[in-house]
Amino acid sequence: MRRGIAAAVLAAAIAVSASACGSSGGSTSSGAKASGPVTITWWDTSDATNEAPTYQALVADFEKANPDITVKYVNVPFADAQTKFQTAAGSKGAPDVLRSDVGWTPGFAKAGYLVPLDGTPAAADTSTFEKQLVTQATFQGKLYGVPLVTDTLGLMYNKSLFTKAGIAKAPTTWDELKADAALLKQKAGVDGFDFNAASYYAMPFLYGESTDMVDAAGQKITINSPAAVKGIDTLKGVLASPGVTKLDTTANAYANMMDKFNSGKVAMIIQGPWETTNVYKGAAFSDKTNLGIAAVPAGSTGKSGAPIGGHNLVAYAGSDAAHQAASEKFIAFMTSAQSQTTIATKNATLPTRSDAYTPAVTANPGIAGFQTILTAGVPRPALAEYSSIYGLFNTELLKILANQESTQTGLNNASIATKKLLPSFATQ
Known part of the structure; x- marks a missing residue:
């Protein structure tokens, strides 16, 4: 990718x-x-x-x-x-x-x-x-x-900015990430975390609650389950925290995030290995060892997960x-x-x-x-329609994160749309 x-x-x-x-x-x-x-x-x-x-x-x-x-x-x-x-x-x-x-x-x-x-x-x-x-x-x-x-997705972070803020290691939970983001803003003068608002990048928040968009084996649509709602509410809480970059929904959002991270204006992002070559070209990572890579933070279940x-x-x-x-x-x-x-x-x-x-x-x-x-x-479930569900989820995710609809309403809408793709699957 x-x-x-x-x-x-x-x-x-x-x-x-x-x-x-x-x-x-x-x-x-x-x-x-x-x-x-x-x-x-x-x-x-x-x-x-x-x-x-x-x-x-x-x-x-x-x-x-x-x-x-x-x-x-x-x-x-x-x-x-x-x-x-x-x-x-x-x-x-x-x-x-x-x-x-x-x-x-x-x-x-x-x-x-x-x-x-x-x-x-x-x-x-x-x-x-x-x-x-x-x-x-x-x-x-x-x-x-x-x-x-x-x-897969991981947490990329700027080690020198962590040192400047007095942070010894990468956060392992979303609460730790929020606390670190605030410290980075206060002590290093940069935004602690930026997020690419796309459903693929939101999957760790579902996996951290031990859920997915669907349960393929059980033939159930789970995108609007209580666990999924909790995961997306956690994401909303992260984005509303001090030291976190204001959500960018422009067409250049992805490029803007990468430019800020590569130049040292943002300390943490969720990203995949396909960007490491470009990251190393950035001013903040001319020394490649300054790039830290860790598993995405865990959710309330204590589990960390990212899509492969x-x-x-x-x-x-x-x-x-x-x-x-x-x-x-x-x-x-x-x-x-x-x-x-x-x-x-x-x-x-x-x-x-x-x-x-x-x-x-x-x-x-x-x-x-x-x-x-x-x-x-x-791993993604062996379901032919699975990739298309990302799009249905993404449509509602953007509305949820922009506070145009509640988490439950948005995920209910995603569930209804998914049911049209998977009519034999049970809903919540």
């Missing part, structure tokens, strides 16, 4: 349609085996400037190791990729392999666009991957993706057998320990398998910091 994360998680639901069939652009007729060399198409959704060159270099390495397989590399803007793949799959013209956001994978699988990878070369090493990431790539008991990169994001490599079900076999080899190569180590060192993203956290990778303090808090990450 990158700066477009809010737009990505708030995108409309993937239309659940009949299973796709046929062949991809480089395939022979469905079910037939290609004679001779095979060309597969890969849609990479990484940042075209900062990340894509690393993936292109790995593609070249794969082709050298597999001379009978050619990979047609296509970089597709992340913001457009979900809709483009859905359209292409529906018209039997999707790429053989896609770098899919973890939130898209269940919907594509439910629509029949993806082939299960269980028992294939692509899934040979899954025991070395972080368990919750494999869970997040699974739909109805089958593995539909292999985790390529991962991320990232990307899986998935294979198109409409490709023929030869192209699917080549795709499986390609996915295995790209998600290998060696490839993930290369990706992490070049792109400063988090690997998804434990054996890729080499000394060279963890020499990056941002990666090392986020690695320690991955265990607090909460």
